[in-house]
Amino acid sequence: MIMTRALDKELGPPSMSHAQPIVFVVDDDISVRESVELLIRCEGWQPETFGSAQEFLARPRALVPSCLVLDVSLPDLNGLDLQKRVAVERAEMPIIFVTGYGDVPMTVQAMKAGAVEFLTKPFGDEVLLRAIRHAIERSRVVLNREAEILALRDCYTSLTHREREVMALVVSGLLNKLIGSELGISEITVKAHRGQVMRKMKADSLADLVKMAAKLRLARAPRLNVSQAS
Template sequence: MPPATPIVFVVDDDISVRESLELLIRHEGWEPEIFASAQEFLARPRVPAPSCAVLDVSLPDLNGLDLQKRITSDRADMPIIFITGYGDVPMTVMAMKAGAIEFLTKPFDDEALLNAIRHAIERSRNALRRESEIGALKDCYAVLTPREREVLALVVSGLSNKEVGSKLGISEITVKAHRGRVMQKMQADSLPNLVKIAVRLRIAPSPRA
């Protein structure tokens, strides 16, 4: 399956800005989707493609900063770029602290916006890849039996097979058998790899530096 074309969502109530950004975005080979209000944008279902949002701070219904909170909560893989006609320092600081990629004041340089979009799309692509990887690991974990999950949790906590057996009231040989099936089902080729998987699934705490 070919990679999905990145989508750039533009939310701005100024039709001239929407039209000019649509042309600019399409010229770069991305797919523009244009909205005049926050509510119109929020009605758009999430898409499984690299994406970012270019938001005007001043919108007629829900302002850009409030929309940012909604996006960050519901669509964490979608980085945000702000554009505004009257940016001030507190507003910029608030947006950047909340995770915005860039905060540009109109009129802005096209290349500055394009660079911000490139960076945002790369971040989105990485976030989607991590999400896909975690989903695959969760699928593997879902096929473990309750006993195998117990063995997994104890093994990655650092206990030996003998100690795991003692904790669970089963023989060391049985622990080895369960452990082998856990490794196979979780597609882990070594104990360190299994520990990394458990950390990603939050079954085990991250090792301290």
């Protein structure tokens, strides 16, 4: 059985309440849920426990750093099948498997599908806590990346059709003169559109703009040669 920590451990308040990590626990053994819940709470994280996969899936997605401590054997949907659902619907949530009868094929399947850890009961507090810390940090990185992409998409949406055309040619490495020739506009007009693109995308340099285009997976415009522009 999982060892529990002393109840009198001092709890530190989170720096931002809305960013407090959530540790989800899905296990049909109530004694395990209660033990893990106490351990999680003592670390200052927010625990949420469920006795089945369906109960967990009914809970809306939480857009804060999180992870899932998941038993393999469950009364409805088993842990490995739930893992497949989580990978699609809640990709920012790493999974830590716990089981009382793990075998090598099961462990390999879970790890290949992206589990961060596969623990066999009984295990010590620190083993589980170390896995949770790692999982929460992974979740935080994924959420930050998602937030960055959403912000970039908002900026890109603010561009006019012409500005998007100019941006595509700029990140392809074309000079203003060639961009003007391709689009049938003057070099001065290209410079004006280019300035608007840099401002709206909040790019400090051409290198920044190229990185943004890559993150947005924008298709680069074909390179022109000088003869095409003349």
